[in-house]
Amino acid sequence: MYGVEASGAETERTAFRRAEKRYKLYKSQPTRSRKQPVVNRTDLSDVIDFLAVLESFERDGGTPEGIYRFECPGFALPIFCLKDRPGFYFIPCALTIEEQCYWIRQSLISFPQPPNRTNHTAIYGPISYLLTAVQNKKILVEAENSNVSLVDNNMLAPRYIFSETSLDAHVEGHDSCKSVSASVLLRKLRWSTLGLQFDWSKRNYDVSLPHNKIPNDLCLLAKKMAVPAMSSGEEFQPEAAIVNYFGPSDMLGGHLDDMEADWSKPIVSISLGCKAIFLLGGKSREDMPVSMFLRSGDIILMAGQARECFHGVPRIFIDDEHAENSDLLSQFSGEDDRCFMDYIKSSRININIRQVN
């Protein structure tokens, strides 16, 4: 994940940092403290709740101060906008529970498949069938003939493969050891990239990296959802997507997505799994961000001026009271779905789709 973490006094220097600190899961403690981290029980009453906005809009047609309903002829779902953040669109409950399950499965099964890259690719090379390996309790070990060589489609040959067991397996952590369990790899999955591959070290798209097109069904969904933010007659062209995987204490620091050529085109951003807090700042980190909940099935669009606004996710909720994922979990109650259930009860997934050129 990106958004550089500053340390010490710098963490509180800007309005954006102060808001992140306010909402993050744990209160800061001196670095040498051995005490258990203290959970931050922040007052959440000023976090915008677009589900409540939708419900009250459906009851009486009204919206709270600063929020208005955006009319988009032919678009089936209510869309809300913020008066002081032009180019930002919130589509609450955009996906049905079945659609959410489908995209969670895709995010865990097919999106991390090579040639798509993940945060594990730089360490292990391409890894295939991670989820099947989790289900079968496999361990990733160094392939015997692990010389780096090119196979079909200019893809790197696997340097590591899944095996039943490993005699010298060090299954926790993966920095210095040669083998790691599939379940640890899944827990440490942070991102995967679809379509044109993003190079995090150079912070740009590397068109020379092998890639597949964005899957057709995701492309259709993004085109449909992007309509409110497109000029009339224009169609959104999805070319790349970043899938972010958030574990219980993960956050996404404040950042701008400025690597795409045309900022008038929206980023279509889908939330799945545990509820989160999203911060939408202004063009400077000094601008006080607005905070809002993002729930599973919500979609936001950031286009035009909102593309120039700092944003981030300081917190996800995994406790029963706040995660609001019980409907979703009940969909994964079958024995075969055990690993989806285990994963999503304490995780969040975000798929954000972009037009690059």
Ligand SMILES: O=C(O)CCC(=O)C(=O)O
């Ligand atoms: O996780 C989210 O909702 C936001 C993700 C995001 O801003 C990004 O990947 O650029």
Ligand SMILES: [Fe+2]
């Ligand atoms: Fe972003």
